[in-house]
Amino acid sequence: MSKYLTYYKSHYDNAGAVVVYDGVAEEYIDLSDRPDIKQRAEKAINTNTILVTYKRGTRNGFKYIEPNELEDHFGSLKAVVGPSTQPILRRLKALANTKPSNYEVSDLNWRFILRNILRAKNLLIVGPSGCGKTQLVFEAAKALDQPIEYFNLGATQDPRSTLIGNTHYDNNEGTYFSESAFVKAIQIPNNVILLDEISRAHPEAWNILMTVLDEKLRYLRLDEKDNTPLIKVAEGVSFLSTANVGAEYTATRVLDRALKDRFSILEVEPLEFLEEVNVLAGLFEGQLEYDDFKRVANVACKTRAEATSNDPKISTIISTRKTIEWAEMMVDGFTFEEAAKIVVYPLFPDDGDVDSERVFVKQLLQKYSMDDSKLSETLGEIFK
Ligand SMILES: Nc1ncnc2c1ncn2[C@@H]1O[C@H](COP(=O)(O)OP(=O)(O)OP(=O)(O)O)[C@@H](O)[C@H]1O
Ligand SMILES: [Mg+2]
Known part of the structure; x- marks a missing residue:
């Protein structure tokens, strides 16, 4: 059995506050009632070591070890606690405490968006203009440390070339097809794909997205390319979309019912x-x-x-x-x-x-x- 009970990963957040993560419990520690851990964690940050606890008689002792030493114990630590049965639940609990410092969001909305990304679900964020819908997606991807790719569907007049690709002609090669950035993006595991301003998109874009967003299908057909291959959406890819819905937004179209049905919906309210x-x-x-x-x-x-x-x-x-x-x-x-x-x-x-x-x-x-x-x-x- 491992001689260490747990280890704490510590760092300073953007606001300069100490953040401590319990590596075995897989959760962030509320430091408000743990000044002892906070103080030791700071020392670990400053000495570039890892704080660990071990059993000392009836109490826990603390020790600072080198990062490479941690790896020697990591496997056995996992064995002692057993594999995490509900990794998403644990990650959500941990992340609920680490809301962005520069962005106001309710606990519920924060947990909901993180959960949808972790579960690779489609999420449509609706609300009035300028209330933080687009930024929310960037903040969530950052908190989860997942790659994000941005597509502004409102700005595109030619959905086929944005979402599928273009056919070109070259004197030497003849006609050839070049895939869109979107085709590449959906093949990268865990990519967070932001389809911004979907309510302003051309209905052709909605048609193309229908199979991509369908939970059972999750593919895109490149019908411009020879043999019209199917591109599968990679594991863990989530699609997040934003829309201004309401009478005052004239350029927005009423979202197609079938498309809307493929999304969970998050309503963002203006701040108080x-x-x-x-x-x-x-x-x-x-x-x-x-x-x-x-x-x-x-x-x-x-x-x-x-x-x-x-x-x-x-x-x-x-x-x-x-x-x-x-x-x-x-x-x-x-x-x-x-x-x-x-x-x-x-x-x-x-x-x-x-x-x-x-x-x-x-x-x-x-x-x-x-x-x-x-x-x-x-x-x-x-x-x-
Ligand atoms: N809750 C918030 N906390 C911090 N900043 C915010 C918040 N909401 C909006 N902002 C700021 O307001 C600006 C507009 O936000 P954002 O572009 O995300 O809005 P939006 O809802 O996507 O608007 P639109 O519908 O017009 O695209 C950004 O500079 C963003 O930083
Ligand atoms: Mg926006």
Whole structure:
């Protein structure tokens, strides 16, 4: 039997916090009530060693070993604990604690997207523009350490050449077929394939994807090539797609029912006030006042509440993409009002009416266009 009980893999995350992974239990350790492990893990990081525990009398002792020594024990360690029976469950538990530091996502949505990638399921992410759908897929692939490949279906007018390939002519070789990047991508095991903006894609793209996304089939037929070979989708490949669904998105098409049926669906909601403040503070801390984050986030969240109310006076919202742009302009010296005029006004139609969407938003903005002392009072009042 191995002389070590477990080993801890430790590193600093992007925010500089210590992260410790228990190699035998296959889970991350909650360090808030384990200052002893945290301290030892830091030492292991700094000395480039691995922290292990062993049985010392009735208690556990700690020791630092060289990485290559760990490998000698690794096999026997596995034998002691037995093979992990539910690797996906374990990985999900471990990863649930390591949400991205620069991206706001609910625990449930985070677990759901990771799970779908681990299970190689198709996932369609729907929600309004600029609320983080595309970024969510990149964050999830990064957290899982899986390769990702991006295809913007909204931008392609010629789905066949994007998804299948092109036939070319060469004086020496005659006609020949060159496969698309998509054909190559689906043959790489564990690839995360992001089919961005599928709701804007040409229906021909949907037809081509039908067999690829079918759980039972998972193949693509290269009908442009001689003998029309079938390309199998490799093990572990997952397809994630994004869509803006709703009346305000004019260029989007109503997704074909059969295509939609092939996806699990994840609805992403616009962020709430505190989440929005966190995103802005994460990006611009030290460059703007905290009250600035609050008033930008506040106006945005008010539009989000209004647009989804029973009798909405506006038809669209200020997205996180727009709050970031707004704050960026303030960093460059534009005032709150100036930046709002440029970034926010154009989103809301001005038909000259006193009830226009533009007027509604102007009034909303006025509440927050005041000097800092009064603003603090207003913000205080609103969030009592
Ligand atoms: N939850 C979030 N946390 C951090 N940043 C976010 C979040 N949501 C959006 N953003 C930021 O807003 C911008 C837009 O995000 P993204 O492109 O992922 O939106 P989207 O939902 O895909 O929009 P569209 O439907 O227009 O493609 C990015 O800069 C992203 O970093
Ligand atoms: Mg997007």
